[in-house]
Amino acid sequence: MKATVFAPGSIGNVGPGFDVLGLAVGGLGDTVSVETGFSRSSVVVRGRDADLIPTDPAQNAASIAAKAMLRRLGTPPSSAAGPAASRRRVGRRDGARPAGGTPAFRITIDKGLPMSGGIGGSAASSVAGAYAAALACGVTPSHQDIILAALEGEQAVSGRHLDNIAPITLGGLVLSRSIEPLDVIRLPVPESWRVVLVRPAVRIETKKARAILPELWARDSWTRQMANTAALIHGFATADGALVRRAMEDLYAEPRRAPLIPNFDDIKRAALDAGAFGCSISGSGPTIFALADEATAQRCAEAMTIGECEVRVASIDRQGARPV
Numbered sequence: 406m407k408a409t410v411f412a413p414g415s416i417g418n419v420g421p422g423f424d425v426l427g428l429a430v431g432g433l434g435d436t437v438s439v440e441t442g443f444s445r446s447s448v449v450v451r452g453r454d455a456d457l458i459p460t461d462p463a464q465n466a467a468s469i470a471a472k473a474m475l476r477r478l479g480t481p482p483s484s485a486a487g488p489a490a491s492r493r494r495v496g497r498r499d500g501a502r503p504a505g506g507t508p509a510f511r512i513t514i515d516k517g518l519p520m521s522g523g524i525g526g527s528a529a530s531s532v533a534g535a536y537a538a539a540l541a542c543g544v545t546p547s548h549q550d551i552i553l554a555a556l557e558g559e560q561a562v563s564g565r566h567l568d569n570i571a572p573i574t575l576g577g578l579v580l581s582r583s584i585e586p587l588d589v590i591r592l593p594v595p596e597s598w599r600v601v602l603v604r605p606a607v608r609i610e611t612k613k614a615r616a617i618l619p620e621l622w623a624r625d626s627w628t629r630q631m632a633n634t635a636a637l638i639h640g641f642a643t644a645d646g647a648l649v650r651r652a653m654e655d656l657y658a659e660p661r662r663a664p665l666i667p668n669f670d671d672i673k674r675a676a677l678d679a680g681a682f683g684c685s686i687s688g689s690g691p692t693i694f695a696l697a698d699e700a701t702a703q704r705c706a707e708a709m710t711i712g713e714c715e716v717r718v719a720s721i722d723r724q725g726a727r728p729v
């Protein structure tokens with residue numbers, strides 16, 4: 406059987422919410438197909454930055470996530486799976502491998518997201534790979550199964566965190582309260598808000614960007630960061646752009662990662678001067694994002710076009726990963 410899933414891009418952290426907040430972005434993402442019934446697993450990558458993505462199944466995030474999903478299923482896929490099987494929920498939670506090992510498959514990845522671009526490229530491929538693997542087995546997976554299987558692919562590439570995986574799976578703004586046990590909460594977002602994305606012509610690897618962050622942090626800064634994160638969530642819930650503007654203050658990652666991003670200070674200042682609610686680094690960067698209402702988003706995009714960069718106005722993706 407063959408199944409195909411689209412997974413949108415995402416903004417990790419959303420300013421002060423380091424590793425716990427994420428926002429799914431509409432209009433761009435990765436599409437992954439998983440086909441079973443092969444004697445050996447293989448990976449084909451097409452689209453953006455395809456030549457930079459590993460095709461070794463043991464190193465490719467989508468393939469790792471797909472294998473993790475098959476282990477969670479606990480039974481080999483069947484090309485004869487019928488309607489009853491397609492309604493079956495994943496039952497085994499112990500991660501045990503099926504008898505005879507994990508079945509082989511062919512994965513085809515159509516990349517719409519750049520590599521090391523800061524908008525959830527590895528997470529999107531991981532989510533789509535895990536989801537498509539389950540569907541190819543005739544199983545409709547739970548969100549929990551998708552997230553936990555995708556986490557194995559994401560962990561291999563950028564680390565063990567859910568700020569991209571959770572919103573890509575669920576859509577919208579998502580708070581990841583805990584990995585073990587898994588606890589993710591989908592939060593309200595205003596219908597009219599838009600996201601402006603600016604990607605300078607550089608790449609920043611997530612693992613390197615995380616390595617420059619301190620393990621220990623001053624208590625007063627930590628307290629202020631918590632207050633900003635809580636206020637930001639309330640600003641989204643109440644469509645209070647003025648509160649978001651005050652709360653979009655990342656004291657932890659932004660000051661340390663900003664020097665890696667060309668023209669960051671100028672782009673952020675231009676966004677705020679043009680009326681954006683807030684502006685910060687998307688994930689590890691280099692993509693910079695701004696939140697604005699529908700009426701001012703294009704003006705913000707034009708103001709933020711500084712230096713060599715890609716700029717787009719996007720909606721908030723409220724659906725999350727879905728079959729296509």
